[in-house]
Amino acid sequence: MLLQDLSSIEDPKLIEWDWISDNFWEDIVPAIQGHIFLSFVSVAIALAISLPTGVLVYRYRKAYTPVTFVTGLLYSIPSLALFGILISIPGITIGPTPVIIALVAYSLLILIRNTVAGLDAVPAETIDAARGMGLTDSQILLRVELPLALPVIVAGIRIATVTIIGIATIGAYIAGGGLGKMIFDGINRSFPTMIITGAVLATLLAIIADLALLALERYLRPWARRRA
Amino acid sequence: MSGILDVLRRPDFFELLRQHILLSAAALLIGIAIALPVALAIRNTSLGAALAINIGNIGRAVPSLAILALCQPFLGFGFDTALVALTALAIPPILINASTGLREVRRDIIDAARGMGLSGSQVLTRIQLPIAAPVIFAGIRTSAVQVVASATLATFIGGGGLGELIVEGTQLNDTTILLAGSFSVAVLAIITEVGFGALERAMTPKGLKIAQKRGR
Numbered sequence: 001m002l003l004q005d006l007s008s009i010e011d012p013k014l015i016e017w018d019w020i021s022d023n024f025w026e027d028i029v030p031a032i033q034g035h036i037f038l039s040f041v042s043v044a045i046a047l048a049i050s051l052p053t054g055v056l057v058y059r060y061r062k063a064y065t066p067v068t069f070v071t072g073l074l075y076s077i078p079s080l081a082l083f084g085i086l087i088s089i090p091g092i093t094i095g096p097t098p099v100i101i102a103l104v105a106y107s108l109l110i111l112i113r114n115t116v117a118g119l120d121a122v123p124a125e126t127i128d129a130a131r132g133m134g135l136t137d138s139q140i141l142l143r144v145e146l147p148l149a150l151p152v153i154v155a156g157i158r159i160a161t162v163t164i165i166g167i168a169t170i171g172a173y174i175a176g177g178g179l180g181k182m183i184f185d186g187i188n189r190s191f192p193t194m195i196i197t198g199a200v201l202a203t204l205l206a207i208i209a210d211l212a213l214l215a216l217e218r219y220l221r222p223w224a225r226r227r228a
Numbered sequence: 229m230s231g232i233l234d235v236l237r238r239p240d241f242f243e244l245l246r247q248h249i250l251l252s253a254a255a256l257l258i259g260i261a262i263a264l265p266v267a268l269a270i271r272n273t274s275l276g277a278a279l280a281i282n283i284g285n286i287g288r289a290v291p292s293l294a295i296l297a298l299c300q301p302f303l304g305f306g307f308d309t310a311l312v313a314l315t316a317l318a319i320p321p322i323l324i325n326a327s328t329g330l331r332e333v334r335r336d337i338i339d340a341a342r343g344m345g346l347s348g349s350q351v352l353t354r355i356q357l358p359i360a361a362p363v364i365f366a367g368i369r370t371s372a373v374q375v376v377a378s379a380t381l382a383t384f385i386g387g388g389g390l391g392e393l394i395v396e397g398t399q400l401n402d403t404t405i406l407l408a409g410s411f412s413v414a415v416l417a418i419i420t421e422v423g424f425g426a427l428e429r430a431m432t433p434k435g436l437k438i439a440q441k442r443g444r
Contacts (some may be wrong), residue, residue: 076417081411083382084398160429167291183293183297187300187385195297
């Protein structure tokens with residue numbers, strides 16, 4: 001059945017390498033750059049919100065349940081639905097803005113939870129020792145607690161980044177650009193080369209980001225590295 | 229708001245909802261039927277488990293739209309293609325959690341069970357599976373939520389489901405239809421999350437719950 005389907009199409013080739021080489025610099029490279037830009041900006045904004053929020057929640061424990069409830073609720077809304085809700089809000093039009101808002105919203109739960117977990121894992125004796133040495137609360141936070149929590153925070157950044165790179169492909173549906181645009185254009189034009197190129201590149205980008213951040217996480221945890 | 233309710237009363241809404249649930253449930257069940265036996269088969273080999281966990285981790289990194297889109301050129305448009313793609317999405321979380329859950333059962337507990345005269349399969353059904361159950365169900369929950377969310381994308385490859393309302397709303401520039409589709413998908417996802425969360429708690433053996441309360 002599959003063979004029949006393919007032979008009924010004029011060109012049975014799944015990948016036209018000529019198309020890839022012809023459009024490499026004009027279409028493919030900008031799509032990769034756009035995708036990286038969307039993901040990077042979103043993770044950066046999400047971190048700028050999550051780090052202070054995580055520290056606050058760590059200090060004021062009562063806030064933990066409401067904060068994780070709200071961010072958890074955001075996290076469980078399917079991306080296409082969240083995009084739909086966002087572009088229904090007057091003043092928000094299709095384009096990169098609602099995509100970035102949604103991507104930031106998805107990162108909050110993971111980043112805040114990992115920030116708190118990382119700070120929780122700092123041994124009490126270490127903090128006592130720092131206080132004994134005369135460090136103030138803010139010095140302890142910046143020089144002792146946050147550096148020790150860093151590997152767990154980076155682990156959160158890793159999960160958030162991989163998630164975001166994946167969801168960013170769907171953002172192309174509301175004109176966010178990036179590699180998802182190649183996937184949607186390929187589906188609309190029934191042009192497998194574009195679909196496969198976009199999907200494979202998005203997958204590679206996610207896997208490369210995953211491995212790179214895993215390497216960073218290991219580098220920040222020299223004690224675990226030595227044991228392994 | 230009343231406009232949104234009108235959309236939910238449309239005769240095709242029920243059909244789309246049915247497709248969405250059918251697609252998700254089928255993908256999840258087939259995913260469990262593949263991932264669980266594999267995890268059981270490799271539970272005692274460290275190479276197999278390491279392999280399963282690493283392949284599962286890479287599988288989790290693959291964007292859901294990429295999996296759906298990649299199936300389309302090979303399998304064409306339609307429900308079946310979406311089902312294949314969503315099944316592929318359902319497998320990694322279950323495989324990772326079942327493998328780690330079964331491997332993390334403490335060695336001394338298994339030794340004690342062996343010493344009491346339990347056979348290999350008795351150790352599996354009476355010791356390993358009940359202790360690993362919460363972790364395995366957490367994997368199934370992750371999987372279920374992901375599948376219900378990704379089933380929204382099935383519409384792009386002709387698989388139907390509630391995503392069709394979102395596409396219709398966007399194409400017609402009709403905010404009411406767009407919101408009706410978005411809200412119903414969101415509610416379905418949240419129900420899945422909460423429902424499977426309850427299932428996860430129900431599947432935690434009583435002994436483990438007491439141990440958790442005491443702080444182990």
